[in-house]
Amino acid sequence: MNAVASIRARAGAIRERASAWWLSRTDQERKFLTVGGAVVLVSLVYALLLAPAIEGRDSLRRSLPALRQQAAQLQTLAAEAQTLAANPAPQVPPMSSEALNASMAQRGLKAGSVTMTGEYAKVQFNGVSFANLVAWLDAQRRENRVQVQDASFTALAAVGQVDASLTLRQASAQAQ
Structure with missing residues (x-):
């Protein structure tokens, strides 16, 4: 329990210093810092979450026609293989x-x-x-x-x- 209390005390001290630092700023500085923080947060969310998802979706959309064509070719080959497997191999005359x-x-x-x-x-x-x-x-x-x-x-x-x-x-x- 002693470790938990020391961690809470450190967190409280950090919180007090941050609050004092924030209150020492003027209203205009607080607005700039708030807007700047929001811009940084939005940029990070976009760069880390949205941009990769959008790029991945676009690359999948571009590759989809080729994948569909390959799937159609595979289905055609599978159907051909089934018909060939169903037909017995032609008998060749014995060697004489x-x-x-x-x-x-x-x-x-x-x-x-x-x-x-x-x-x-x-x-x-x-x-x-x-x-x-x-x-x-x-x-x-x-x-x-x-x-x-x-x-x-x-x-x-x-x-x-x-x-x-x-x-x-x-x-x-x-x-x-």
């Missing part, structure tokens, strides 16, 4: 030596040998264009889900020509 030979013929490739072993195909190329071979492999990957499990390339003296030995495997729909 006939299908591989036909697709190679379309690309102008001729395999030395095509050997099917279960779900794997071993394909040997002799003297083929590397660019055509890579284009064919890319088409097989996209169209038939055929993956290269093992590849061995040997460059030939002719520019862009290679001997290649490939092991291919068709990926299942679940692996995609």
